[in-house]
Amino acid sequence: MESMMGHGTSAKPLSEQVYSYLWTRIQRGEWREHQKLPSVRTLAAELDVHRLTVFKAYQRLKDEKKVYVKDKSGYYVHPGGRLPFDDLEYPIVSSYVQNSHLSEIHRVPAAYQFSYALLDPNLLPNRYFSAYVKDIFDRYPKVLGTYSTVQGDEELREALAGFFARHHRLHLPADSILITTGSQQAIDLIARVLVQPMDAVLIERPTYSAAIDIFRQQGAQLLPVEIHPFGYDLEQIESYMKRYKPRLFYLNPTFHNPTGYTVPAIQRKQLVELAERYRCFLIEDDPFHDIYFAQQPPAPLYSYSTEGYAAYIRSFSKYVAPGLRIAAVCMQPALMKHLLAVKSLADNGSPLLNQKIFLHYFTSDRLVQHMEKLRIALNVRKSIMEEEMSTTTWKWKSPEGGFNLWVKLPDTVPMDVLLAESIEQSISFVPGAICDPLKESRSWMRLSYSYINEKQLRDGMRLLIQLAGQLEGRNS
Template identity: 60%
Template sequence: MRKNASKELYKQVYDYVVHQIKRGEWKEYDKLPSVRALAKEFKVHRLTVLKAFQLLKEDEILYVKDKSGYFVGPEKVLKENEGRTISTYVENNHLSTIHQVPAAYQFSKALIDPGLLPNKYFSEYVKKVFDLYPKVLGTYSNVQGDDELRYAFSSYLLKTYRFYASQDELLITSGAQQAIDLLAKTLIQPKDTILVERPTYSTAIDIFRQYGANIVGVEIGPSGYDLSELEHYMKNYRPRLFYVNPTFHNPTGYTVPVVQRKRLVELAEEYKCVIIEDDPFRDIYFKGKPPLPIYTFDTEGYVIYIRGFSKYVSPGLRIAVVVCKHPLMKNLIIAKSLADNGTSLLDQKIFLLYFFSERMQIHLSKLRTALYLRKEIMERELNDTSWKWTSPGGGFTLWVEMPEGLAVDQLLKSSIKHSLTFVPGIICDTQGRMGSWIRLSYSYANEEQIQKGIRLLIQTSNDLKYFD
C-alpha cells in the first residue's frame, strides 16, 4: 500500500521536469541534473527519480545518451504530448471518490441520515426569512459574513464557552471545508512543513497537499498525543500549523483531555505554530459534554477555531464559522473575497433563524439519542468479531482495527460489490501506513441497515479469509 504514496512522489518529479522544460529552464538537448542531485533536492530516494526519468523517457520527453545521462528531447515532443491533455496542478480528493459509490449500506459518509433532519420545519424558517428580509436575494452578503449572524455567534460563544470573540474576529464560510481551504491558502507555501494528526480527516490531507505542504503526522490515541513527540516535531520542523480535531476526533472518536489542550497552547506559542482546531462533532456527545475547545485556552492568538454545522444542522446549508484573532483575519477575509466573495446570504439568514431557535435544541437532543442507539447497534454486531476499537464518547464513527493479515483493500473491493462502503484507514494517514484500520460511520445508515450491513461486512471479511 506504500505504492500509492511513492506513486505521488515520482509523479511530482515527473511534473517538475515537464514544468521546467515548459518554462524554458531546460531547453531541448540540454543535459538534466543527475538523478542523485534531483533526489537530494526533492528529498526522495534515487529510485523515485529514476522511475520518473524512465517514464519521461517512455513518453519521449527525455532521452538517454549512453552513460552520460538524461537529456531533454526535441521540443515538438512535449508539445505533442501537451496536445493530448491540458495538464493541471490539482491533486485527488480520495474521500469524495469513495462517497460517489452508490451503496445500500453506506458506512463511508460521516453525514447524518437525511431522515433524522427536521426537513418539514425548514420551509417555515425560509418563509420567515422572506418576511423579515424581503430583499435577501437582492444583495451580496458582507464578505466576512452577515452582521446579524456574526453578532449571534459572538453571543453564543460567550454564553456557551464563556469566551469572548468579537464580531470582527468571526468569519462565515461556506462549510468547514472551505474554512480549511482558505486557511491553507493563507498560511501554506510549497514545502512549508505542517502537522496533522495520524489518522486525520482525509480531505484535509488532500487540501494541504494541494498547497504543496510537507505534511508530518502526529499520532493521536485514546488519551491524546505523545506530547514529547509533538514538541520534538515543533522544535525540529518549525511547522507553520498543526491541524487538529481534538473532540470526538474524525475518524477515531478520541477526545484530547483538558491538560493536553492547555499544554498544546503553550507549545503553539513557544514554537510560533498556529493551531487550527476543527470542531464539528462537539454537540454530538453520548455521555457528557466534552472539554472546552482548545481556543478557549488561547490568549495570544495562536489558535484558530473552525466550527462547522453541516454535520448536524443541515448539509444543504453550507455554513461554518471561523474564530480568529487579528491580524490573520484580515488576510482570511481577502482570501474569502477572492474565493467566492461571500457565502450565500439566504443560507446565512435561514441558519440564523433556525440555529438559535428552541426547535434546534429539541432536534439536537433527539439526534444525540438516535445516534447513540445506532452506535450501540453497530458495536453490538461487531462484538462477535476479533476486531478492535475504542468506544467513542460522541461523534459519527468507529475506528476499527482489523485482524492481522486481513487485506483491507480486498475487503473494500468485495464490500462495494455487495453495495457496502466504508473508509479504508490508509487514506486517513499521511504516511499511508494505517492499512489495517477502517472507519465505519453509524450516522448515515438507519438501524436496520446497520444491523444487516455489519453482518454482511463480517461475512464478507470471513469469505475473504477462506478465499486466501
C-alpha cells in the same frame, strides 16, 4: 512544465514531476502493457524540460520495474503496471490505490453507506424546515437580491459570538468571526494565508483526509503526530516544534475524525502553551462538538489562547442543517484581515439566504429539542454497529460522541480487496490509508453510523462482516 504539473507540485524536483506524470498515465491505462513510450527527446520537447530530466524519470521507472528497455529501441510499459481492479466501473478503487481521495468514495452509489460522516436526512425536522423557510422570506423579502458581506452576515456573527461566550468561554467580538461555506473551505482559506511551499505542518495521524490534500496542495511538508485515546505525546510535539519550526498544527481534538478520540482539557491548555512558546498556530477543527452521548466535551483550545496562536473552526454543517454548509472561523484580528482578502477572491461571501435560514433555526427552541433527540438516535445507531462487530475479532474504541468508528481488522484481510468486493455488494466505507498522511494504516477503516437507518445498519454490517470473514479464510 509548471503549467502542466500544476502550482501545487512546483516544489518537487522536475524529474520527480515527470516521473509522476508518466506513472499516472501508465496506471490509467493510457499506455498499454508492452507499448512503446515516447522517446527521451520527444518527451523532453513536449514537456519543455532538459532531456536529462526525462532520462532520470525513465531510469527510476525502470529501477522500479514499471518500464523495461529494449536495446536500441526505447522504453516499454512493464506488464502489471496498471491499477488493480481496472475492470470495475467505480472510481473509488483506482482512487484508493493511486490518490486516495475521499471525494471519490462519496461518488460510489451504495445501499449501505458507511463512508458518509453525514446525518441521515430522515433525522432532520424536514416538515418544520419547509414552513420555516417561508417565514425567512417574509422576514427578509429582499434576501435573494442581496449579497452577504465577505465576513458574513453581521446578525449571525453577533449571535454566534453570544453562543460561544455562553457555552465555551470564548469571549470575542463579532469582527473576530468569519462565516465560511463549510469547514473544508475554512481549512483551505487558512492554508492559503499561512502555508507556503516547504513549510512544515503538524497534522494528526490519522486525520480528516481533505485536510491532508489541502496542505499538500500548498506544498507543505507534513509531520504526522499520532493521536491516541489519551490524546497526544506532548514530548513528541515539542520536539517537532523545536526541530522543524512548523507553521501550524491542524488538529481535531473533539470526537476526532476518524478515531472518535477526545483530547483532555489539561492537554489542550498545554498545547496552547507550547504553541505560544514556539510560535506555531493551532488550527482546531470542531465539527462534532454538540454530538456527545454522555458528558459535554472540554472547551476549545481557543479558550486558553492569550497571544493569538489559535484559530477555531466550528462547523454546523454535519447536524444542524447540512445543506446550508455553515461554518465559523474564530481568529485574532491581525490574521482575520488576511483571511478576508482570500475569502473575497474565493466567493466574495457565503450565500446570505443560507446564513439567515441557519441563524433563526440555530437560535430557536426547536434546535434544542432536535439536538436532544439526535444524540439519542445516533447513540442507538452506534450501539447497533458495535453489537454487530462484537462477534468478530475486530478492534475499536467506543467514542463518546461523533459519527464514526475507527476499526482495525485482522492483517489477513486485504483492505483493497475488501473495498472492491464491498462495492460490488453495494457497501461503501473509508479505508484507513485515506486518513493517514503516510498512506499506511492498511488494516484500519472508518465506519460511519450516522447516515443510514437502523435496519440498514444491521443488514450492511452483517454483509460486510461476512465478506471480511471470507477473505480472512482465504488468506489464513
